[in-house]
Amino acid sequence: MARKLPSIDVALVGFGWTAAMLAQEFTDAGLNVLALERGVWRDTPTDFAPTFIQDELRYYFRHELFQEASRETLTFRNNGGETALPMRHLGSFLPATGVGGAGIHWNGQTWRFLPTDFVAKSHNEQRYGKLAEGMTVQDWGVTYDELEPYYDRFEYLCGISGKAGNLNGTKQPGGNPFEGPRKRDFPNPPMDMTYAPMLFAKAAQETGHAPFPCPSANMSRAYTNPLGVQLGPCTYCGFCEKYACGNYSKASPQTTILPVLMRKPNFELRTQCEVLKVNLDNTGKKATGITYVDAQGEEWEQPADLVILCAFALHNVRLMLLSGLGQPYDPETNTGVVGRNYAYQITSAVDVFFDDKLTNTFIGAGSLGMGIDEYNGDNFDHTGLGFIGGGYIALWTTNGRPIETHPVPEGTPKWGSKWKKAVVDNYLKQCSISTHGAVMSHRGNYLDLDPFYRDVHGRPLVRMTFDFTDNEHRMSDYLTDRAAEIARAMQPREIKVSRRKGSYSIVPYQTTHNTGGAIMGDDPKTSAVNRYLQSWQAHNVFVMGACAFPQNPGYNPTGTVGALTYWAADAIRNQYLKSPGPLVQA
Amino acid sequence: MEKIALSRRQILAGGAAAAVVATERPASAHSIKGEVPWAPSQADAPHAIDPGGYIFFTPQEAALIEAAVARLIPADDLGPGAKELGVPTFLDRQLAGEYGRAERWYMLGPWRQGSDNQGYQSRLTPAQLYRYAIKQLDAHVSSIKDGRRFANLATEDQDALLSDLEAGKVDLGGVSGKAFFDLLLQNTIEGFFADPIYGGNRNMEAWRMIGFPGARYDYRDFVAKHGERFPLPPVGLQGRPAWSSKG
Numbered sequence: 001m002a003r004k005l006p007s008i009d010v011a012l013v014g015f016g017w018t019a020a021m022l023a024q025e026f027t028d029a030g031l032n033v034l035a036l037e038r039g040v041w042r043d044t045p046t047d048f049a050p051t052f053i054q055d056e057l058r059y060y061f062r063h064e065l066f067q068e069a070s071r072e073t074l075t076f077r078n079n080g081g082e083t084a085l086p087m088r089h090l091g092s093f094l095p096a097t098g099v100g101g102a103g104i105h106w107n108g109q110t111w112r113f114l115p116t117d118f119v120a121k122s123h124n125e126q127r128y129g130k131l132a133e134g135m136t137v138q139d140w141g142v143t144y145d146e147l148e149p150y151y152d153r154f155e156y157l158c159g160i161s162g163k164a165g166n167l168n169g170t171k172q173p174g175g176n177p178f179e180g181p182r183k184r185d186f187p188n189p190p191m192d193m194t195y196a197p198m199l200f201a202k203a204a205q206e207t208g209h210a211p212f213p214c215p216s217a218n219m220s221r222a223y224t225n226p227l228g229v230q231l232g233p234c235t236y237c238g239f240c241e242k243y244a245c246g247n248y249s250k251a252s253p254q255t256t257i258l259p260v261l262m263r264k265p266n267f268e269l270r271t272q273c274e275v276l277k278v279n280l281d282n283t284g285k286k287a288t289g290i291t292y293v294d295a296q297g298e299e300w301e302q303p304a305d306l307v308i309l310c311a312f313a314l315h316n317v318r319l320m321l322l323s324g325l326g327q328p329y330d331p332e333t334n335t336g337v338v339g340r341n342y343a344y345q346i347t348s349a350v351d352v353f354f355d356d357k358l359t360n361t362f363i364g365a366g367s368l369g370m371g372i373d374e375y376n377g378d379n380f381d382h383t384g385l386g387f388i389g390g391g392y393i394a395l396w397t398t399n400g401r402p403i404e405t406h407p408v409p410e411g412t413p414k415w416g417s418k419w420k421k422a423v424v425d426n427y428l429k430q431c432s433i434s435t436h437g438a439v440m441s442h443r444g445n446y447l448d449l450d451p452f453y454r455d456v457h458g459r460p461l462v463r464m465t466f467d468f469t470d471n472e473h474r475m476s477d478y479l480t481d482r483a484a485e486i487a488r489a490m491q492p493r494e495i496k497v498s499r500r501k502g503s504y505s506i507v508p509y510q511t512t513h514n515t516g517g518a519i520m521g522d523d524p525k526t527s528a529v530n531r532y533l534q535s536w537q538a539h540n541v542f543v544m545g546a547c548a549f550p551q552n553p554g555y556n557p558t559g560t561v562g563a564l565t566y567w568a569a570d571a572i573r574n575q576y577l578k579s580p581g582p583l584v585q586a
Numbered sequence: 587m588e589k590i591a592l593s594r595r596q597i598l599a600g601g602a603a604a605a606v607v608a609t610e611r612p613a614s615a616h617s618i619k620g621e622v623p624w625a626p627s628q629a630d631a632p633h634a635i636d637p638g639g640y641i642f643f644t645p646q647e648a649a650l651i652e653a654a655v656a657r658l659i660p661a662d663d664l665g666p667g668a669k670e671l672g673v674p675t676f677l678d679r680q681l682a683g684e685y686g687r688a689e690r691w692y693m694l695g696p697w698r699q700g701s702d703n704q705g706y707q708s709r710l711t712p713a714q715l716y717r718y719a720i721k722q723l724d725a726h727v728s729s730i731k732d733g734r735r736f737a738n739l740a741t742e743d744q745d746a747l748l749s750d751l752e753a754g755k756v757d758l759g760g761v762s763g764k765a766f767f768d769l770l771l772q773n774t775i776e777g778f779f780a781d782p783i784y785g786g787n788r789n790m791e792a793w794r795m796i797g798f799p800g801a802r803y804d805y806r807d808f809v810a811k812h813g814e815r816f817p818l819p820p821v822g823l824q825g826r827p828a829w830s831s832k833g
Contacts, residue, residue, distance in 0.1 A: 041618060043622070043624065046624065046630060052629070052630075052631050054823070055632055055801070056779070057776055061776055063690055070688075070691055070692055076705075077704070082700075082701065083698060084704075085705075087704075087705060088693065088705065089706065192810060236804075236809050239803075265619075268617060271618065273616075358815055363808060363809055400798060403780060414771065416657065416660065420660065428797045428815075453694065454694070503703055505705075
């Protein structure tokens, strides 16, 4: 079967953000590092050039940069009483295939979670009493203060544009007053604002909020990062999310790390190599390496001293389940760890239509916007509201790409002359406020292996069982009401409120913020990895990514994924390599 | 560097894939080590459709599609509609290509009916769905309208039928009329607003109608001009007619 290759120090599964960051760290430490990527090599001048990347049909609607469901997808059901069916094409979320992963087609919205987010269980229980029945919210096992230096490193790697709201405990006017303290300001100033975010900021201020420029991985000016890699100023072309940047203006593995990493003699990348499983020794407590299949269909066994799962959250969890790495979660008994606490994001929108204001939202960038944070996390008193958690409210001008973005007022037909007139009348005079809400973890929301459906290699697909609960709907309605109040204060002709109603659907695009399934924590009975993202079962396996989130706070995940990766890298370099073994005793 | 290895252009030009440093192990893997892969003439540019008549649609299918898209986005005082801007040709080329064949979709069984939240569960590819639904729709029209076809109905009757499809009131021989309608509407809007290289949005007329400046990549000079009208006409991936000399 699989032919055996010479051993390597570190094998990285997948080659997106987390793998590129770790490869840079471990090669600096003198290790020989191999990354295995199932997709192809991609880079700015050849694959994302500004002469052809502004192609809405090809990249978003025909999914050219995304995972191919024909090779691997997942099955989905709202609850354990249904039969899960395959997601036959992408919809609700957009995982990637290829070098750079989803890090090339993200928007660049780069937040820090709140200090209280990391202690969600103990904090909420202390303030509001026992959590709701079935809620499986946990503390992370790591604190904001511990992660602060690593957030900082990731932000400086990426050249994040923004305005500090809290420097060493002192509030800074114009920044987010609710953020945790930072040691220093963002590496770059905020982006230049377009009209609509400024209209939002004015209305938000008038209604008693503290608006601030949202943190952005789109460059507000030319930037050279600590590795010496240069990024160019953003040109506001409006093709960020679902696209790659043609202008070296959005932080991605390609624009921040790869020009340095790829030239190192102790790093190797193998593309079109898909990892099938993590191999364990006969005790099950140590990994011996991984097995992968290459583009020719040949299987290879790659021994490694250290195996690090760096694929997308859902894929890491699936690989653990396929490899017997950690006990699978059982919702009946609420035992087991792998697949536990799968969560997502709950979003809603309020469209704003003007008669007299040209908003020109085609001038945009993925994280160009003004936001407020009064209703995120526990920044407000939840007493009597019937939910915990929250989310930010922001007006982004990400794009005016017309297939995707042609909002029309309430009551407009979906086709015909009236639809056409509404699109023509409103296209240049609209904008949209988004709410971006947390999803708490619940006993019935989890991942496991599907009993029927298989991928191209014959392996079971991962099965997602997920629905929004009362907590999410109450919270999202609350946020949406606040967004509508601000929208009205913008004095538009009319608004359209789109709440997230009913059960979760895998069909319409929402966000690619799939979290949990291999969560971090203090207790091996309720977490798959410890506070350093190290497998409780096999000490030489670490698992990166948003699968470590015990629940999903009301922010985009990438900033925290980056911080956790550097946090784990430090623990591996400074503790694990000196004395390989469990970094936390179970 | 699979793209280099597979590039027909390079092979035809006799160009060796010089940028790859392969290790001995394993021989068949695409190994990249010691450099950032790059080679000239490798840009992954899009392919414009070949102009001309229909490839996928039969004349009868084309008649129905032309009539239907002309109702979904009609020509009117505001400007041309989907038919005038080439959406039927766009649909034809999409259905004849990898989208029509559902090449990126997961098309393995078992096949079951699911809830709406579980999404598309038909074993038909988009091309198969169009072909089957068009035939069934014309048969349905024929049975209720004295042997006539959809394309020959008065526009009011066409609108009424499309509304019935949209409302889920018509079964197309086991295929949901709503599923077909939703896909047709989605693809029609795609064709209307996509770059003209794909066959629709002829001369960027749809972009001009709404004020979208197209495939531009630098708005820095205009970011701070709040509330002003953007003064430049749209450009497509192949530029715009004024850029080309009339040869």
